[in-house]
Amino acid sequence: MFIDEVKIKVIAGDGGSGCTSFRREKFVPMGGPDGGNGGRGGSIIFVGDNNLKTLVDLKYRKIIKGLKGENGKGSNRYGKSSDDIIVKVPLGTTIYDDDTNLIIKDIININDKVVVAEGGRGGKGNKSFATHENPAPKFSEKGEKGEIRYLRCELKVLADVGIVGMPSVGKSTLLSVVSNARPKIASYHFTTLSPNLGVVKLKNQDEFVMADLPGLIEGASTGLGLGFKFLRHAFRCKIILHMLDMGAEEGRDPIDDYKIIRKEMENYSKSLANKKEIIVASKMDLPHAKENLIKFRKAFPKLKVMEISSYTLSGVDELMVLLNNELKNLKEEGCEESNYEEKVYIKFKEEKPYIITKEGDLWVIKGKEIEKLFNMTKFEEEEGVLRFARKLKGMGVEEELKKLGAKSGDDVVINDFLFTFKG
Structure with missing residues (x-):
């Protein structure tokens, strides 16, 4: 099950309470305070894991709670601090504070980590409060409360190339013939309901990750269908492979399709619309494909179009080489960081004490x-x-x-x- 958005509550562990105690030994009538401090409560830490591809593990964990630190004891014994709770999430996960809608952390790399809820510190025992003025304090502290936070986690797949287009234009078929991915392929719309990732390996040993993104429809940028989710996944791709069905088996017009998809991308995000785009004319083995391609090139004379057929494999190898070269060019130009949206991380303002x-x-x-x-x-x-x-x-x-x-x-x-x- 592919889950790309979840809401959860995280509760860090409370600190253990300090102890009020005095040393009691034979022949030591004035032993003094010996109450130990409490242990720190367990924090909640999110860590990036390359082996995870979905947020399904968090879907069924509505509340994640840390453990309380142990209380301090007499004889200067400190309470044990609790272990932190480590929560693994897929790379590409953005963690938001759901109350403020601000980003806490963007998990991009393996082992990226962030403390989303800090465990409470342990309360001080009476030994810690001893002073010259008060050498035998008869009080100690409770442990500090652990942080409580409501989070929203969104997954945006990390791929080098994202295939976009109308439903049933051949996105999944292309991915299946060039990579190790095995997406569901059928002769009806919206067969793909979640992103599929595959690794494309070239003869020169180069490789890159390609994502087959579910089909877009007109109005996707306003949330029609599952548009927001689908466009979100395209955001982090370095190159957009825009696929058009030149076979037009169902009366589809590639010219209109191109205009619609471009409009939806621009409405969703200017950054997405400005990404490097490779236009691919698919199903070129079908009867009217050549005729439709001529019309398309007349309508958009400045656009370069790659011709392929995933059925005959014509043009597929050339397309993969082109994508690989374009990815190398982006890396040399230092444009890779443009894949990520501008982030607004939480900066806590200093509050008045009361x-x-x-x-x-x-x-x-x-x-x-x-x-x-x-x-x-x-x-x-x-x-x-x-x-x-x-x-x-x-x-x-x-x-x-x-x-x-x-x-x-x-x-x-x-x-x-x-x-x-x-x-």
Whole structure:
């Protein structure tokens, strides 16, 4: 099953909690704190794998969850960090943040990798908080929450040459005779519903990858049929092999077909329309093919057209040599990188530590840093609560509340937890 788009939720593992503990040994009445730190939670990492050709493995994994780090223990024992979750994806996979629609990473090369959700750090044990002022702290931290992210993964096949054209013009047949691919071939439209890739090997030992892309129809660039998906796969091909049925067995007009496909490519993407294009007149063994080719050349006198028949193999070897030479020229000219769309990678802006708003009678405080502090505080430990209050004051929360008009006794909400302001 060929799957080229999936949506998944990734949840990195939480960090393990730190330990509040004191050394207890005979004849050592003042042993001091010895609570260890918690281990880091497991991150979710996507890695490019050349052996995968589809996103089907992710289709049935709606949620990928990392493991929690181990809690710290007494006697200065640190919790074990959890292993990261490695998710393999095919080359050509673009990973988007589904909430912002921005690209996180384009997986192009073998072993390209990206951390899509960072595991939470382990909470500190009370040993880590010991200072000259407070040599025996009676508090520790909870582990940090792991990142949660909603992703959209899109696969665009990586091929040197992509064959485009109307349905049933002979794309799959050509691929089957020049490569090791065995696409489904039948005498009805839309036999090919997903891209087929094959390796073309020439007599001089050169080789390249060719993709038979499903047939396009008028309106494909607006999403008609499965147009968006089909055009997307053509985007990363270095050369577009535009195939036209000169046999016109079903009353098809090669001139109209060419205009329609060019229009759809231009509407979808200027970059796609500007790619190197080789025009191929297929089915030249059929009765009216020569006549139709003459008409086509009159309509487009500046276009160079290669004549082939996948049935008799006439012109096929010459076409493969031409494609190989054109690929070499692109490489020498340094144009290979033009295959990839301009990428807008996520750049996280530095957020304010908190934002205070008035909602009815409540003062609501939100912000990544303040919520992280809240989540890592053990409110069952009195010294931990006092530290939380000191941190809030140090961040300027108390002063900001006063500026906004908060009075002593007002209710303040952080992470759905109600506090009483004592200003």
